[in-house]
Amino acid sequence: MSQPSVLIAGAGPAGLILGISLLKNGVAVRLIDRESKHRVGSRGAGIQPRTLESYDILGVLPEILKRADPELCRRRMYELPGGTKVIKELPVVEYVEPTPGMPHTNPVTLGQDLHEEILHGYLVELGGTVEFDTVLGSFDQLPDHVVAQLVKTRPDGTEATESAKFDWLVGADGVHSVVRKQLGLSFVGETKEEDYVLVGDIDVVNESLDRKFWHYWIPPSQMLILRPGAGTSWRMAFTGAPEHWKKTLPTRDEFVEKFYAVTGRRDIKFGAATWLSSFRPSMRMVDKFGVGRVFVVGDAAHCHSPTGGQGLNSSVQDSINLGWKLALVATGRAPATLLDSYSTERLPIIAEMLKLTTSLYEQTAATAGTGDVGGWTTAFKRGGALGMLGVNTRGSTIVLVDDEHAAAEGGAYAAAAPGRVQAGYRAPDAPGLVGEDETTARLFDVFGPAEHTVLVFGGDALAHGAVKHALACWPQGTEHTMLISRAGEKGESTVLREVLEDREGHAYAGYASDMTEGGMTIVIVRPDGVVGAVVSQAEGIERYGKLIFG
Structure with missing residues (x-):
């Protein structure tokens, strides 16, 4: 492979898919990530039908389907106190029969750690690699190239700084993106400072929970969710957690005791917690997706409530939209003005996505917090437009x-x-x-x-x-x-x-x-x-x- 033409900062799904797309177009890339390896944890696990279609065309779908859980689970809501009597059961997503024109009509679930492992493996097959422990410190954009300052952490903990030249730079470096900040892009929106969500993966070591269901306990102003992951692992989410957890992340034991106190379900025996993290839902997006030779994709360009399962999927779709355009320009077959359409096509889609997911979040939080069992069917309804098969670029200047x-x-x-x-x-x-x-x-x-x-x-x-x-x-x-x-x-x-x-x-x-x-x-x-x-x-x-x- 020739001297890398494109530097991609960030090796999550958005960065990996962009790297795969460019390599398939014969464009050399350099892909870096600040972590020492792909992060553990299921995180964004839902893969929507539109993304499955894109993966089908890109050639990465078979292994995704092989590792994913295609079964559409149902939700079980339990009566409190007690926590064992099911008072409501409803589908997570209504099943949609595939058609010849739409062979992928239902989402699948796959932990983001496994998702990234598969994409990384495919990237390597194409001749690419991920340089871990490498950070983009800053960059200078010139008319015909970008100079990036890279900081590599060696195994002994010392750092090495490198100045490298690229034709293009893409920031897939997350919500705290160095690329977005140095470009001076606005990040318009709000953060729900009053809302705190604890998430993580934890093992359940007995058979007290049916893995065909997502399990919900919803006391006033709180919600505890356990949903099945790989092996004995379960994905946990806890909203309305104790105030002091906002300052100090709880330990595994602190979470387990709080779970028992809220649900009363001491029959559930927990093992190790693979990871624990927390966040406050933010609904933000950039005013444009790039300036000159530098672009942003994924969380670097937009963040929002996880309600609706649009985040990872929208991030991947950013990269799929940008990839073929950047490849044509990088290989001299299209003018740089083609890249303007990346912003004009993605901005209205992400704006509507944010509006949709914010509405879902507010509706779910409001209904769940009241204990209105009758309203849960509407509040927790998913599917439909969230499958993203209707997402379009109608009105684009290149359509x-x-x-x-x-x-x-x-x-x-x-x-x-x-x-x-x-x-x-x-x-x-x-x-x-x-x-x-x-x-x-x-x-x-x-x-x-x-x-x-x-x-x-x-x-x-x-x-x-x-x-x-x-x-x-x-x-x-x-x-x-x-x-x-x-x-x-x-x-x-x-x-x-x-x-x-x-x-x-x-x-x-x-x-x-x-x-x-x-x-x-x-x-x-x-x-x-x-x-x-x-x-x-x-x-x-x-x-x-x-x-x-x-």
Whole structure:
């Protein structure tokens, strides 16, 4: 690998995914982290359907699903005092049946420690590595590069300082981000100073709790939660904890005694606590995601209540949005102005996410604190938009929509109109595609993080020739084009060499259901799985290409 072009500060999921995306695009990276190893603890464990789709396209999904718990648990709320009688049971998330266009409709849970381990392993397979015990002290941004001051802690505890030059710098360095602070980005929002949440992982060494459930004890103004983790580990959350814990983190024994006092459940036998931590919910975001050659992703750009399971997922989606754009610019195939769209596309999405999660937090806290059993069904309801399958970039300056395929109105979390693909929204999957050699495929196998996928539906040889001519204006290696023929039609094209037969009809149903007879629909899918353009004529390919490649 050549001299690193991009420095990524922070090796959590956002930093790792950005590193993977850039390496898959042939861009050399250097990834550092201040910790001595990946942090222990489950932390953000929910992986939403949209992130599963992104992982599918990126190629990291199989191991994630292998290690994750796909079973959708239910919640059990217990009567107090006593703590053993179940007074309410409801699903954590309502199960949604997968469809050909949406194969990942339900979240899975995987502790962040295992999550990072898997992503790190994949990064290493691509030739990358993480330099632990290395801190970004400061940086200087010049017109054509960035100079970073790095501080490495040696095994003997001494420090070594290095000055290194990079083309780009990305801060994935958390809520206290050095990158964000030195850039001078505002971090607008609030911190719920009065609210204190203790979290951690602790072993339960007997079989007193059913691992198919999340368990809740909700006395007035407090809430204790135990949810199953890996092995004998359970994730713990305690809101409304004692005032003195706000100054000094409790020990494992102090937590256990408080748990017994609140719940009365001394039949639950605890083992070791893997980690304990605390936080006050903050709802904040930057005013822009970068300046010049320096950008922020993940917690460095936004933080919020964990209610709704959007944090880790939004962080990963930041990196997926930035990765392909930065790769095109870093390899000289697109102008630096393309990177402006990172901010313009992510800002409205994160603003709506913060509004959504803050509302959920306030509703949950208010209802749980009153002991209103009847209201818990609404207060604890999740799923729906939180699956993030409706998150879109509608209205983006680099999304092209012709009048025939105009997008419907809606917010940044609003799904496309049913039954038709629209620019700015997720690209649906379509299984049952068959190649000329009778091999089967699906669109999520065809999409990739390093190229735009151009899907051509219908049209004749003349129209296909126009498509090829239009694509000649794009930089080499930036597209993968194929003709999708209807079931039963060979769809031979001497111009568009790759042809897939839509033998099960899912591709035409999802992408070209409103195409007129004899017409043509061209759908351009970006490397992040978002539809960049839906057009009816080949000249639309040239117009879209100018938005991306200049």
